[in-house]
Amino acid sequence: MTDQPPRSVTIEVENLVTHYGDRLILKGVSLTVYDGEILVIMGGSGSGKSTLLNHLLGLLRPTSGRVRLLGLDINDCTPLELQELRKKMGVAFQGGALFSSMTVGENIMLPLYEHTRLDRKTMEIMVRLKMEVVELAGFENLMPAELSGGMIKRAALARAIVMDPKLLFCDEPSAGLDPVVSASIDDLILRLRDAMGMTIVVVTHELESAFKIADRICVLDRGEIIALGSVQEIRDSDNERVQNLLNRRTEEVTLDVDAYLRRLTGEGG
Amino acid sequence: MRRLLHLAERVGRATAKGVDELGFGAALFGESLFWLFMGPRRRQPVRVGPIFAQAMEIGIHALPIITVLAVTIGVMLAIQGIYSLRAFGAEQQVVLGIALSLVREFAPLITGILVAGRSGSALAARLGTMRINQEVDALRVMGISPVRFLVVPPLLAMVVMVPALTMWAMLVGLTGAGLYVSAELGMSMGAYYQQVLDVLASNDLLHGFGKSAIFAVLITIVGVVNGALVAGGAEGVGRMTTRSVVHAISAIVITDMIFVFMVTRG
Numbered sequence: 001m002t003d004q005p006p007r008s009v010t011i012e013v014e015n016l017v018t019h020y021g022d023r024l025i026l027k028g029v030s031l032t033v034y035d036g037e038i039l040v041i042m043g044g045s046g047s048g049k050s051t052l053l054n055h056l057l058g059l060l061r062p063t064s065g066r067v068r069l070l071g072l073d074i075n076d077c078t079p080l081e082l083q084e085l086r087k088k089m090g091v092a093f094q095g096g097a098l099f100s101s102m103t104v105g106e107n108i109m110l111p112l113y114e115h116t117r118l119d120r121k122t123m124e125i126m127v128r129l130k131m132e133v134v135e136l137a138g139f140e141n142l143m144p145a146e147l148s149g150g151m152i153k154r155a156a157l158a159r160a161i162v163m164d165p166k167l168l169f170c171d172e173p174s175a176g177l178d179p180v181v182s183a184s185i186d187d188l189i190l191r192l193r194d195a196m197g198m199t200i201v202v203v204t205h206e207l208e209s210a211f212k213i214a215d216r217i218c219v220l221d222r223g224e225i226i227a228l229g230s231v232q233e234i235r236d237s238d239n240e241r242v243q244n245l246l247n248r249r250t251e252e253v254t255l256d257v258d259a260y261l262r263r264l265t266g267e268g269g
Numbered sequence: 270m271r272r273l274l275h276l277a278e279r280v281g282r283a284t285a286k287g288v289d290e291l292g293f294g295a296a297l298f299g300e301s302l303f304w305l306f307m308g309p310r311r312r313q314p315v316r317v318g319p320i321f322a323q324a325m326e327i328g329i330h331a332l333p334i335i336t337v338l339a340v341t342i343g344v345m346l347a348i349q350g351i352y353s354l355r356a357f358g359a360e361q362q363v364v365l366g367i368a369l370s371l372v373r374e375f376a377p378l379i380t381g382i383l384v385a386g387r388s389g390s391a392l393a394a395r396l397g398t399m400r401i402n403q404e405v406d407a408l409r410v411m412g413i414s415p416v417r418f419l420v421v422p423p424l425l426a427m428v429v430m431v432p433a434l435t436m437w438a439m440l441v442g443l444t445g446a447g448l449y450v451s452a453e454l455g456m457s458m459g460a461y462y463q464q465v466l467d468v469l470a471s472n473d474l475l476h477g478f479g480k481s482a483i484f485a486v487l488i489t490i491v492g493v494v495n496g497a498l499v500a501g502g503a504e505g506v507g508r509m510t511t512r513s514v515v516h517a518i519s520a521i522v523i524t525d526m527i528f529v530f531m532v533t534r535g
Binding site: 058084097099 | 411
């Protein structure tokens with residue numbers, strides 16, 4: 001969909017179909033993410049963006065379709081291959097997902113501790129390095145419960161990048177934060193891409209943040225990609241559902257009186 | 270007719286769900302053993318630190334309450350034993366009853382129930398909270414097996430500490446009973462312990478320890494299964510925690526009965 005010159009592909013999603021129970025969530029999503037770009041997956045609540053992210057992370061198994069990360073089909077590989085792949089990717093979860101029984105420093109150190117044979121001092125230095133990057137220096141001995149919302153997101157980012165991953169996923173990195181902190185997290189994501197050359201996938205519903213950081217935006221609605229392109233292309237899109245999302249308009253609902261009555265009386269529908 | 274069908278459907282669904290959970294539990298146990306032995310080869314060894322931390326919490330911190338319960342039960346058994354044997358004028362035989370029932374039954378059972386209530390529930394609550402905070406997902410995407418990281422340490426700690434606590438419960442329970450017996454029947458403690466040793470065979474001790482090791486596995490797996498099935502926020506954690514205690518205690522009592530039936534009748 002873009003006119004950019006061919007670049008190496010980092011993530012390839014092919015015709016992904018997924019169900020939650022009997023409910024169809026993703027209706028054949030195809031998506032390519034190129035090396036070194038920031039792709040923002042945008043969409044309203046219930047659009048399927050969290051589900052898509054969980055599939056990219058290999059946390060859910062799709063009904064059909066393929067997900068390839070760094071050339072590896074994550075639903076059709078050996079556990080060892082998947083484990084090796086996961087050392088090359090970092091994930092910052094929406095709520096941080098820091099382990100509450102460990103200090104911030106231990107949280108950030110965990111991937112190093114589990115996957116490398118570095119000595120403790122080296123690991124501590126690497127942790128402090130990453131904490132400097134996310135502007136959390138000096139907080140390594142606090143417990144996650146003692147951190148503010150913005151600090152938790154920063155700590156989660158630090159843990160996600162401690163192994164210097166090629167691929168970084170951020171789930172709602174600026175949701176629920178005040179505008180200043182939220183903007184600083186956006187800057188941080190841009191810095192990570194520029195300084196470390198990471199490929200970054202960000203899931204968000206915050207328009208401002210999406211426009212600021214994205215190289216390309218993928219708009220998801222009701223389990224389908226309704227637009228995919230550069231920030232300008234998305235702004236100029238003449239798709240009504242895209243424009244509704246951008247302008248915070250509610251969808252015009254065509255009223256079907258019979259269906260409405262059936263819903264109210266609970267007789268199927 | 271319609272209600273009958275409805276009932277049949279509900280029973281069927283509940284059964285399928287129960288079998289599903291049993292299978293999940295068995296798979297978890299298998300996977301735990303896999304990581305325990307194969308972990309080092311996959312460069313994911315089970316760490317010793319968390320095992321000791323869990324052993325401390327499950328075992329050492331439970332010592333005071335186990336002591337109180339075991340002494341109380343020992344005294345209770347002595348009182349009831351002397352009362353019932355008095356009918357035959359056979360009070361002197363009470364030591365036989367106390368020693369066998371404490372070592373073979375009460376010590377493992379009380380320890381199991383107490384650990385299920387104290388640590389099984391805590392395990393379910395911890396895993397449930399971690400699950401809804403996406404901490405389990407975080408482990409998986411870091412390439413760290415949640416089973417190795419979260420399940421194997423408490424499992425090992427339980428398998429060591431529950432039999433150890435059971436042994437302690439046997440010792441203090443027998444002593445508590447002995448104090449009552451010596452006061453009531455004018456028997457010296459030395460003579461009491463001698464009688465206990467005469468009565469007990471190594472078979473009886475094995476019976477008690479064997480059961481307690483099985484209880485340890487049951488408590489851990491039930492706690493983990495219920496923690497892993499948590500859905501629906503804080504309320505869900507509470508519900509599954511309660512459920513894990515009820516399930517663990519039921520599993521312990523039923524397994525106890527089956528164990529006794531299989532081992533004792535032979």
